[in-house]
Amino acid sequence: MPEVIFAGPAGRLEGRYQPSKEKNAPIAMVLHPHPQFGGTMNNKIIYDLFYMFQKRGFTTLRFNFRSIGRSQGQFDHGDGELSDAAAALDWVQSLHPDSKHCWIAGYSFGSWIGMQLLMRRPEIEGFISVSPQPNLYDFSFLAPCPSSGLIIHGTEDRVSTPKDVQPLVDKLHTQKHITITQRQIEGANHFYTDHHDELIESCSEYLDRRLNGELTQPKPKRIR
Template identity: 70%
Template sequence: MPEVIFPGPEGRLEGRYHPQKERDAPIAIILHPHPQFGGTMNNKVVYNLHYAFHRMGFTVLRFNFRGVGRSQGEYDQGVGELSDAASALDYLQSMNQNSKHCWVAGFSFGAWIGMQLLMRRPEITGFISVSPPANTYDFSFLAPCPSSGLIINGTADRVAPPADTRTLVSKLQEQKGITVTHSEIEGADHFFKDPHMEPMIGTVSDYVKRRLTENTR
């Protein structure tokens, strides 16, 4: 899988790009957890999401936010990181101009960034939000949430407590025209440590496959 360097708002951004042979394959970007707490594109959840999407036929890009790894710049409280995500999506779209479907998946801090990107990019057709930190960050900008997606978390998450996630989901599910699916992995912590990674990825894959099937009918 080729390492890529592409332009971001504060200099170069480092990523891993995994294309499909089909020119019209769907595309997905994967967003990593908090840069100041060790989050990188090589985080286990991010890595597993990346390969899950590729196995489902997506051309996939994951990358390091500014100041992480070989990406230039420094942490910017989420504002700059959202710009980084937009640049990553621009880059991915420029390489895949025939793609009909575009997804964003994010883990923890990356889930928060991904949902903001969703609000700014109407071409995003689906989202996966893993362990969204609804206790730490304000998600009220999702009014209305522009596309359907899956929110998934663990019942033993102490970083982003399940009660806050359920409150977020219930607000989103009141909105018309979209369907926000919620799934909880019994006993899983914030990071889906074994044996919980496999059922989490399986749930994500089942959801995405179902959506892709619905879209091709």
């Protein structure tokens, strides 16, 4: 798994990158939790989501947001980190011009950044949002959400409680032409203590079903 350094908007960004053997394989990018609360690309959930995609033939990238590890720059409260994510996707797409589709997975703060990137990049066809925090971050930009995806969280999360997450899920359920799948991990807290394997298994099952053509709706054809 190559260690990579690539240009970001505030200096270099450090990542881990695994290319697929297939030229036209989809790309998956995995985004880590909050940089100021210990979040890095080596978080175990991020690490295992990375390998979940890699085992299924994706070209896969995870990276440190600005100010973390060898990534340059200063924490920018989400705006800069969104620019980092866009630059990271640009970088991996430049190496794989035949890849037409992309997935985004993010955990906690990373899920907020990933969902914003989703709105800006039409090639993103699926997402996995682990423990989003609509009680802390504004998700009103999802109007409408353009892609089907998974929102997964713990029933004992005290950072973003199920009561906090449910209105976001309910709002997305009303949107046409996408399918939002919600999974709750019984007994899990925000960090999935003692429930890590169950989380990864649930995400893997969802991804496998999507790759088999399930849990989504055909998008309407655009009128030229």
